[in-house]
Amino acid sequence: MPSGKASKQRRRVQVPPPPVRSKGGPRRRQASPRALIGAGAVVAAIVVAIVLAVVLKGGSSISLKNEPVFGSLAAGLPGAAQVDALFKGIPQSGTTLGRASAPVTMLEFIDPQCPYCQQFETQVLPSLVNTYVRPGKLRIQIEPWAFIGPDSTRGQAAELAAAQQNRIFNFAEVLYDNQGVENTGWLNDGMVAAVAKSIPGLRVRVLLTARSSAAVKAAQKRVDDLAKADNITGTPTLYVGKTGTKGAKVNLTSSTDKQAVVAAIKSAE
Numbered sequence: 001m002p003s004g005k006a007s008k009q010r011r012r013v014q015v016p017p018p019p020v021r022s023k024g025g026p027r028r029r030q031a032s033p034r035a036l037i038g039a040g041a042v043v044a045a046i047v048v049a050i051v052l053a054v055v056l057k058g059g060s061s062i063s064l065k066n067e068p069v070f071g072s073l074a075a076g077l078p079g080a081a082q083v084d085a086l087f088k089g090i091p092q093s094g095t096t097l098g099r100a101s102a103p104v105t106m107l108e109f110i111d112p113q114c115p116y117c118q119q120f121e122t123q124v125l126p127s128l129v130n131t132y133v134r135p136g137k138l139r140i141q142i143e144p145w146a147f148i149g150p151d152s153t154r155g156q157a158a159e160l161a162a163a164q165q166n167r168i169f170n171f172a173e174v175l176y177d178n179q180g181v182e183n184t185g186w187l188n189d190g191m192v193a194a195v196a197k198s199i200p201g202l203r204v205r206v207l208l209t210a211r212s213s214a215a216v217k218a219a220q221k222r223v224d225d226l227a228k229a230d231n232i233t234g235t236p237t238l239y240v241g242k243t244g245t246k247g248a249k250v251n252l253t254s255s256t257d258k259q260a261v262v263a264a265i266k267s268a269e
Contacts, residue, residue, distance in 0.1 A: 062189045062190060062193050062208070064205050064208060064209070067193055067196075067197070067204050067205055067208065068197060068204055069203065069204065069205060070200075070201060070202065070203060070204065071196055071197045071198055071199040071200055071201065071202040071204055072197070072200050073198070073200055075197040075198060076174075076197075076198040077174055077177070077178050077194055077195060077198045078177060078178060079173070079174060079177030079178065080174050080177075080198035080199070082177075083170055083173045083174050083177065083198075083199075084170065084199070084200055086126055086129055086130075086173070087129070087169055087170055087173075089134075090129070090133060090134055092166040092167065092168070092169060093166055094163050094164075094166065094168070095141055095142050095143065095160075095163050095168055096139055096140065096141045096142075097129070097133060097139060097140045097141075097142070097169045098133040098136070098138060098139030098140060099136045099139060100139065101136065102133075102136055102137060102138050102139040102243060103137065103242060103243055103268075103269060104132075104137060104138045104139070104240065104241070104242060104243060104265055104268045104269055105138070105139050105140070105141060105240070105241065105242070105243045105244075105245075105247060106128075106138060106139075106140045106141070106238060106239070106240045106247070106261070106264075106265070107140075107141045107143065107238065107239040107240075107246075107247060108140065108141070108142055108143065108236055108237070108238050108239075109143045109145045109227060109230075109232050109235050109236065109237040109238075110142065110143070110144060110145065110172070110235050110236050111144070111145055111146060111147055111148050111152050111155075111156075111235045112144060112146070112151070112152055112154075112155025112156055112158075112159060112172070112175055112176075112187065113148055113149070113151045113152050113155060113179060113180070113182045113183075113186075113187055114148060114152075114182070114235045114236070115179070115182065116234075116235065116236060116255040117176070117235050117236045117255075118176045118179045119255035119256050120236045120252075120255050120256060121172065121173060121176045121236075122173070122176055122177060123256045124256055124257075124258045124261065125173075127258060128140075128258075128261065128262075128265075132265060137265075137269070138265060139243065140169075142159075142168060142169065142172065143223050143226060143227070144156045144159040144160060144168070144172065144223060145223055145224070145227050145232065145235060146220070146223075146224075147227075147235070148182050148183065149182065149183040150183070150185075151182065151183060151184075151185065151186060151187035151188075152182075152187075153220075154187050154188070154189075154192065154211075155175060155187045155192075156220060156223070157211040157212070157216050157220065158171065158175075158192045158195070158196070158207065158211055159171050159172050159175075160216045160219040160220060160223075161207045161208075161210040161211045161213075161216050162196075162199075162202065162207055163219070164207075164210055164215070164216075165202055165203060165206070165207065167199055167201075167202050170199045170202070171195055171196070171199060171202075174195045174198050174199065175187075175191075175195050178191070178194075178195070189208075192207075192208065192211070193208060196208065236252070236255065237249070238250040238252070238261065238264075240261065240264035240265055240267075240268055241268050242268050247268065248264065248268075250264045
């Protein structure tokens with residue numbers, strides 16, 4: 001699997017950098033400059049920082065017997081309730097979201113700790129889900145690709161383990177809502193457990209155990225092989241087309257280029 005030893009050329013992103021965000025702090029869902037100067041946003045940012053500090057303090061060592069059997073919003077990280085509402089009632093099957101009968105499919109390669117993916121997944125994806133996926137016009141297939149570093153690999157394994165319980169989109173979205181700075185060790189076992197505990201109905205202990213299973217390792221290899229075959233050089237990388245076809249690559253002008261994605265969906269309808 002790709003790791004932190006990947007070449008700089010391979011780590012090139014497909015889109016220009018997103019607006020500068022404060023380093024060292026988690027990114028909030030759909031934050032805007034106007035919101036960030038409000039007192040409510042300041043309080044929310046402090047809450048996120050405190051939660052992450054507690055999670056990271058736990059390090060990489062966890063005990064399964066101390067973890068709950070099922071996740072719930074009562075133990076949710078920031079953004080967990082919004083994520084639950086976003087995907088509630090929409091069918092998930094493995095790594096796909098939406099009805100199998102949807103006429104258009106969007107395939108997305110994303111890295112769990114990629115800041116550009118975080119921008120897309122928290123600022124563009126929710127609108128696509130509500131406008132196209134929920135009404136049955138679009139289905140989304142997610143390919144979690146680990147190429148930035150070890151944190152990416154740990155996140156990828158956790159997401160693919162969540163896919164076994166048909167919760168990969170919930171897991172990925174909550175993780176993006178609480179993303180840390182890449183390659184700092186933020187995505188450790190404590191963070192994985194915290195995200196799992198934030199998803200109602202997800203079997204937490206099962207997910208934590210499944211991360212090292214043969215099935216997850218095979219899924220990791222499949223994603224890596226697919227990325228290599230498609231010459232993927234950065235994330236997010238999107239393909240949109242009629243369901244049953246590979247689709248055409250979407251040329252994003254920025255990490256929040258919703259217009260390009262919408263145009264691709266309408267073209268494929």
